Amino acid sequence: MTTKLRAAIVGSTGYGGVELIRLLLAHPNVEITSVISSSSAGAPIADGYPHLNQILTDRLDAVDVELIRSKADVVFLATPHGVSTELSPKLLDAGLKVIDISGDFRLQSGDVYETWYKHKPADPEYLKRAVYGLCEVFGEEVRGKDFISNPGCYPTATLLGLAPLAATGWIDPKSIIADAKSGVSGAGRGLSLLVHYSEINENFLAYKVNKHQHTPEIEQALSRLAGEEVVMTFTTHLVPMTRGILSTIYVNLKSPRSEDDIRELYRQYYEGRKFVRIRDKGKYPATKEVWGSNYCDIGLSLDSRTGRLTIVSVIDNVVKGAAGQAVQNLNLMMGWDEATGLAFTPVYP
Numbered sequence: 001m002t003t004k005l006r007a008a009i010v011g012s013t014g015y016g017g018v019e020l021i022r023l024l025l026a027h028p029n030v031e032i033t034s035v036i037s038s039s040s041a042g043a044p045i046a047d048g049y050p051h052l053n054q055i056l057t058d059r060l061d062a063v064d065v066e067l068i069r070s071k072a073d074v075v076f077l078a079t080p081h082g083v084s085t086e087l088s089p090k091l092l093d094a095g096l097k098v099i100d101i102s103g104d105f106r107l108q109s110g111d112v113y114e115t116w117y118k119h120k121p122a123d124p125e126y127l128k129r130a131v132y133g134l135c136e137v138f139g140e141e142v143r144g145k146d147f148i149s150n151p152g153c154y155p156t157a158t159l160l161g162l163a164p165l166a167a168t169g170w171i172d173p174k175s176i177i178a179d180a181k182s183g184v185s186g187a188g189r190g191l192s193l194l195v196h197y198s199e200i201n202e203n204f205l206a207y208k209v210n211k212h213q214h215t216p217e218i219e220q221a222l223s224r225l226a227g228e229e230v231v232m233t234f235t236t237h238l239v240p241m242t243r244g245i246l247s248t249i250y251v252n253l254k255s256p257r258s259e260d261d262i263r264e265l266y267r268q269y270y271e272g273r274k275f276v277r278i279r280d281k282g283k284y285p286a287t288k289e290v291w292g293s294n295y296c297d298i299g300l301s302l303d304s305r306t307g308r309l310t311i312v313s314v315i316d317n318v319v320k321g322a323a324g325q326a327v328q329n330l331n332l333m334m335g336w337d338e339a340t341g342l343a344f345t346p347v348y349p
């Protein structure tokens, strides 16, 4: 019998953390050995999340690097921006593997991070060490590494929708517009006016227009794929639903291509990758079709009148956009099949 990998979750009382608990409890190679809270150490995790009653009876541990080192091999950070900046280097120095689902190590430039996140950037030495874990695009780089920066939720949906075209140089890099919508769980469990029931119910709004912190993350990955600087328009919206992201992306092609050729390009690019599904001609995915799962579903339409391509990409923000991709990264890091513990069907209806 092989020993299971011992996992700790910092920020286990948040939405990303509690989704990691759900997924890791079902993972055949992993055992959760520490659920960690900066504010409720000592309390049973099920106090704040009664759905875990009789499933996970652990009490919350404090954020203590020595304690984590004694209990775990790998640590997931599902913490607000700025926490991982300080904590991840200490965990790495203690010999632990780290998968960070916050934005602290996604941007290579500390200055760009500071501009968009308004937080002090991480130590450049550790920034360089972090591998950006967009699994279907940069997954090869994750294998055998000890520090993974998990992509943001909007970037995951938007980049998977654009990667095949960016990598082949078929799109005009100045023409990209992404119009993305998220369910409110994307804002975390903390309370704010924006996610107050009577504010968001029967409402639909744009927010952080031209200021969203995921803009430079998407541009950074696209520039890398395209081999030239990509600057884009990216607008985020909040929708009165719990889970889900739908990103509608508009691009101009550099030279004329048929829609069939573009669909074939996508199918070849993602061949053998279980979690990206390309829809047939005339079919567009809806968020409910990936709900609770690690899938990213993509539909395409080339408008013969304008010559513009419309791409529709959907994910579950808490799974593929956070905890699911983090587990997929763990699988790649450990050399396991990337779908280990993740091969479940979306919840429907």
Ligand SMILES: NC(=O)C1=CN([C@@H]2O[C@H](COP(=O)(O)OP(=O)(O)OC[C@H]3O[C@@H](n4cnc5c(N)ncnc54)[C@H](OP(=O)(O)O)[C@@H]3O)[C@@H](O)[C@H]2O)C=CC1
Residues within 6 Å of the ligand: 010, 011, 012, 013, 014, 015, 016, 017, 036, 037, 038, 039, 040, 063, 077, 078, 079, 080, 081, 083, 101, 102, 103, 151, 152, 153, 185, 186, 187, 188, 189, 190, 317, 318, 321, 322
């Ligand atoms: N929700 C989503 O869809 C996605 C979220 N993310 C990112 O994941 C991270 C977590 O998001 P989410 O789970 O939604 O947020 P939540 O607000 O739901 O949870 C964050 C948790 O972090 C803990 N925390 C707060 N301060 C500290 C601290 N100083 N040290 C340690 N832990 C702390 C809190 O728990 P406690 O007080 O118990 O310590 C809290 O429960 C964020 O960076 C977010 O941007 C990324 C992709 C998608």
Ligand SMILES: CC(=O)N[C@@H](CCC(=O)OP(=O)(O)O)C(=O)O
Residues within 6 Å of the ligand: 101, 102, 103, 152, 153, 154, 182, 183, 184, 185, 186, 187, 188, 213, 214, 236, 238
């Ligand atoms: C709906 C909603 O509020 N979503 C959050 C997404 C944050 C996130 O998931 O990612 P980071 O870790 O990169 O901040 C937002 O727009 O900021």
